[in-house]
Amino acid sequence: MCGIVGYVGNKQVLPILLQGLRDLEYRGYDSAGVAVLDNGKIDRVREVGKVDKLSQKLEGKKLPGTIGVAHTRWATHGGVTEFNAHPHIVDGRMAIVHNGIIENYRELKEKIQDKNYESQTDTEVLAKWIYQNYKGDLVQAVKDALPGIRGTYGLVVMHADHPHQLVAARLGSPLAVGIGENEFYIASDVTPMLPFTKRVTFLDDGEIASINSELKIFNLRNEVISKNITEIDWDQAKAQKGGFENFMLKEIFDQKEVFEDALRGRIDMEEGTAKMGGLNLTEEEMRKVKRIMIIAEGTARHAGLIGKYAFERLANIPTEVDFSSEFRYRDPIVNKDTLVFVISQSGETADTLMAAREAKRKGGQVRGIVNVVGSTIARETGAGTYIHAGPELAVASTKAYTNMTAVLLLYALQFGRLKHTSLATGQRMLQSLLEISEKMNEILKQNEEIKKIANIYKDYKNILFIGRGVNYPVALEGALKLEEISYIHAEGLAGGALKHGPLALVSKDVPVVAILTKNQLYEKMKSSIQEVRARGARTLIIATQGDEEAKEVADEIIYLPKTMELLEPLLNTIPLQLFAYHVSVALGRDVDRPRNLAKSVTVE
Ligand code: F6R
Helix, strand or coil: CCEEEEEECCCCHHHHHHHHHHHHHHHCCCEEEEEEEECCEEEEEEEECCHHHHHHHHCCCCCCCCEEEEEEECCCCCCCCCCCCCCEEECCCEEEEEECCECCHHHHHHHCCCCCCCCCCHHHHHHHHHHHCCCCCHHHHHHHHHHHCCECEEEEEEECCCCCCEEEEEEECCCEEEECCCCEEEECCCHHHCCCCCEEEECCCCEEEEECCCEEEEECCCCEECCCCEECCCCHHHHCCCCCCCHHHHHHHHHHHHHHHHHCCCEECCCCEECCHHHCCCHHHHHCCCEEEEEECHHHHHHHHHHHHHHHHHHCCCEEEEEHHHHCCCCCCCCCCEEEEEEECCCCCHHHHHHHHHHHHCCCEEEEEECCCCCHHHHHHCCEEECCCCCCCCCCCCHHHHHHHHHHHHHHHHHHHHCCCCHHHHHHHHHHHHHHHHHHHHHHCCHHHHHHHHHHHCCCCEEEEEECHHHHHHHHHHHHHHHHHHCCEEEEEEHHHHHHCHHHHCCCCCCEEEEECCCCCHHHHHHHHHHHHHCCCCEEEEEECCCHHHHHHCCEEEEECCCCHHHHHHHHHHHHHHHHHHHHHHCCCCCCCCCCCCCCCCCC
16 A cells, blocks of 8 residues: 655656656555655655645645655554655655555664654654665665565655655565656556656565666665566556546446457457466366465455356366465465466555465465556466456456456366367357447446436445355445445345345345346345345345346346356446445545555555
8 A cells, every 4th residue: 555656857746746646546545745856955745635635735835846756645554644644754854755564663763863753654764764874875775774674665765965866675565667768757556657658667576776867776685687678558548537527437437348358369269268378387287277266355356256156167177265365374275286366456465465475385376367567466476367457546446357257257268168168158158258348338328327226225324235156246246346435334145145144134224236137046036035025125136138027026126138147247247336336426425535445455
């Protein structure tokens, strides 16, 4: 969490920093601050709250200068106050921005001579520690300070004696450096630099960057490292709101297009299979996979649960899905016959990254399914697949979930075709996949209708979501979407599990959203809905076009186009995303930046 931006070059830095902070605000928005160096003097402005508040505070203030650092904070150590906001400055001479947690800050405090602290943060301790190590060479100061630090960091420092230099270091928190014409950008992800350059390099753990007229990267043994430059092909327009009220709505609507990007080049219609390049396994090795484990958190885990249905049905491979945070603290049984997929939109989720490392250590074949190009999980897993959802900036994940699901379905088909899935089934599935984006479009056209329905449900305090089979993860995802952005308590349940406890919650005050599309569990699902209606619950039903019978159990109904059962989650989740969105807007919530959350959770 926390977003870092830095710039050194010829342009006025303040507008670059402010826009960069806006781009990174999804990473945290408890407070924000900028520091600009000009004429040997560092000027700093910080403010509690979102970047807009900082921007208002800066109105009328002149912070000229062509080098600076900025930060948007998601609080870990110390409350949400201006004193705790970054950048932190030592002695008026050195500014630092930091993302991560310094675990041994108490020990460091003992070693630091300057005992005057303005904040309660570990970052200020880190700043003073680096400053104490400074003897005229800023890179050397960072190099000398780092061995004394335990914890995680992505940090950038700037010193009044070095008017054209930024020094950055990374251990556990991401940093990308954008390379322009006689100018450099540094940020927690590439979005702030995309309007200016597409040429980017990513710092790896244990690396230190000296950025002035040239970029030099060292490891902790002080060796200069030559790094690959990645050309980022994300269209900047895709990272903008494009006329939508906010990012979440835009990203929901993006799905029809980016879904096609997830399929592009991965379909072999003639053979009725998928061509997923990222496995690095021969067909023989693929046939030998005995078990699949899927590790992820939140929405990514829900996509993983859909993957489980697909791998078991199409490929007959036992598949387990785990929370990354649980996986790493159990004693998971992983061996060379286990294929482990780690799924992450950001590619930076600390729990998922640690779980991937643990799975690797145990001898599993670990593959990433990731959105952010060049992110840590993508690089560390080495092999795997990008989901091509483009920049997802709203905290609530929507299009990434859809594309993760698409990639898992393609993998399942590829494994299935090497085993018992027939050519005809493979071709039918691929044909259905190719028809999905048009069907998504049909659903999105019902946006206004769904908004009206959302208004009916917005004042309930508790809402249950139920689904069965492949729609059980859809119910989980519908509930998560609603609660994270509306703050209404919501729970996703397997329809069949209702009568084993949760049915006791149901009353006229607890409505139920049920997924009742036409599949093999239709009748069973209908019985579950009847159970809740008998207890007075209002019901919103997601049904298949033409199913008149579904109206019997519905107070409100949303009809969706028919598709193959395994593919249903790709469609059935969309009305639930729109439902959550409109409930939240009706309640006046900040949809893109819900309270207490951040887009990329880089702390445990
Ligand atoms: C919910 C949401 C989170 C993330 C989870 C994992 O809308 O976005 O539940 O899915 O924090 O994040 P990634 O996919 O970046 O690893």
